[in-house]
Amino acid sequence: MRILNIIFLLTFISCQSQNCDCEGFIDWESDKIINIYSDSNGKTKIAELHNDLINDDFLIFRILESNKNYFKVEIGRAMTENRITGWIKKIKEIVVDDRNYSDSQTLNLYTEPNLESKIKNKITEYSTEHYTIKNCKGKWIYAHQVKDGEVIEGWLEPSMQCPNPYTTCN
Template identity: 35%
Template structure:
């Protein structure tokens, strides 16, 4: 009986408290020509570097697995023909995604905190849609930054509104 209770407790604990966060899909903006350095840890030893192959339209895509203040732990590769590399890359404005079903101009709502649609901070009207920078993620929410009227604006959106694809708008 004692072992049955312990087993049930461990099962309940493992199902409720130890959930894996799904990685956040992203891309390196197709116009970015520079090298992306991959490190063994934040501010650590450089392992290798990759870059978009603009001539062959073979762009970098990645899965962000973990976030620090300045770095992402990623799995990164070229979309068409690349070996996956795992390591830390420095956060930058060229790491992000596009909006799904992007129109030239669209309304965008950004929230103050994830998972709380009552915390609305900005409803941006007639935003000229484009690339959004990923700053952070939590489960089904992604913190993004955009340029709007000459200013940098950031906030949280539902991850399913993003299209991590340099080739289409994920319609």
């Protein structure tokens, strides 16, 4: 009976969402349709959005919550004031850039969403590649990238995030 209780508790915790306050954008090269759902399990679709590649009007968002497979977001095109709140599936096109604009600067990705945790990856060279947002907690983003066949991932601190698809965040 104890094992069943532990299994239930672990399953319950893993299905819970956590609060977030992070920003990002849909990869500006993507024409993929982003389905917006009213619920956190993707059962009821309420809208479909996509980047306007012709007019360079890209989807930007603020993540409000995260669970295992979905983010709750406020999302809309950057040049329009209209935003919709709903859940989007975690996909590789949900991205953020980093603010490591110099080869002389080191970007740390951490094992936990705090500066006291161990460093999981150190990036010492400038890159224009986006990071896929895998998760968030508070203002921290769990960033993931594959570069030259190597997986680079970890928690990206808030001051090193650039959620702007149009410019750097200097």
